[in-house]
Amino acid sequence: MVKGLEIAKTKQIFREKQGWLVQSQTANKRYFVDENFVCSCPDSEFHRATCKHAYAVRYYLAKEVETPKGVKTVKVRLTYSQAWEAYNKAQTQEITLFDQLLKDLVEEVEESVQGMGRPRIPLKAQLFCAIQKVYSQLSSRRARSLFVNAEARQQLGKAPSYNIVNQALNREDLTPILLNLLSLSASPLKAVETEFAVDSTGFRTTQFCMYADAKYGLRRQHKWVKAHACVGVKTNVITALAITDESAGDSPEFSGLVRETAEAGFDVKEITADKAYSSRKNYAVVKQLGGKAYIPFKSNATGLSRGTKAWRKAFLMFQLKQDEFMAHYHARSNVESAFASIKKKFGETLKSKNKTAQTNELLCKIIAYNVVVLIHEMYELGIEPDFCSKSASPAQEVGS
Helix, strand or coil: CHHHHHHHHHCCEEEECCEEEEECCCCCCEEEEECCCCECCHHHHHHCCCCHHHHHHHHHCEEEEEECCEEEEEECCCCCCCCHHHHHHHHHHHHHHHHHHHHHHHCCCCCCCCCCCCCCCCHHHHHHHHHHHHHHCCCHHHHHHHHHHHHHCCCCCCCCCCHHHHHHHCCHHHHHHHHHHHHHHHHHHCCCCCEEEEEEEEEEEEEECCCCHHHHCCCCCEEEEEEEEEEECCCCCEEEEEEEECCCCCHHHHHHHHHHHHHCCCCCCEEECCHHHCCHHHHHHHHHCCCEEECCCCCCCCCCCCCCHHHHHHHHHHHHCHHHHHHHHHHHHHHHHHHHHHHHHHCCEECCCCHHHHHHHHHHHHHHHHHHHHHHHHHHCCCCCCCCCCCCHHHHCCCC
């Protein structure tokens, strides 16, 4: 805090779109601090805490006013642009529109042909109920009343038993179908999103790691599931997702997320990510897709291309035109906003007990989030969601 005050008094701070550029205290460079006071400096990214540059902006926003008791320093209240009419309509209509859009989304799944035996619960109905249950954050038993309401609105043929949701979430063969639905849920925003950000976050499970509490007195630790996502920075819709163990690295997932986004029909013009993704391979992948990557370089990085011209060009820009580089890089904060929104609205804990169910539950959570994003953009941008299936082939091989 003391260093932040010193920066505010001795260094220059420039107002930019969606944030501020703050001069470094020790080097000839500037860092971008967004409107949530998240800074692009290495210290902020490493510690995930408010840094001296963010504190400098806070002091910069303070002003002195005359009062009967003398001069007093008060904070300037930040205001953010918000299309309140569109926001209010989206919020008031969300639950009604959610079920309608979810019904349209699962219609893209093809049912397998049943031969002999008792009639099965349609795959579309299983997916509809599973996603609706996760969206509601209710238990399976309590969520069945939602299925009954959906049946009354002719969104379901017949409300299934509450156990159907649990059985569906435990099926490994539904994972690729849910991944396909996630991609489809983002498809109506293809014409809107051209800039993307990649990052990862953790979702806590109800399971615990191995520990020797009796012998060593260690504190019990929850296990986590890691979600790697590619997010459109305009609407914060999630275009691609990879789910791994908590210890998995970030960088190896980058190319798959970016390629899946491009294969889904998005025009990838810019990709931003933090230093964890800084590699020649990742820069080359974005270049192959016709886009530009804005990934900060680590302290030991060199400008040697080693066959990757995109790396060399970006390194020179990072060194010589850092203000321009950071003006693009600050869009990465949108992926943090998306993660915060998901956890605040749908919770950061997964209720399922095993890995398969946890993966499917998390996919349902992200699909529900994307549908909510679409509802907002229906009023904000005037879009009309139309889910155009690329291929429903995974579902054709699945028995219901």
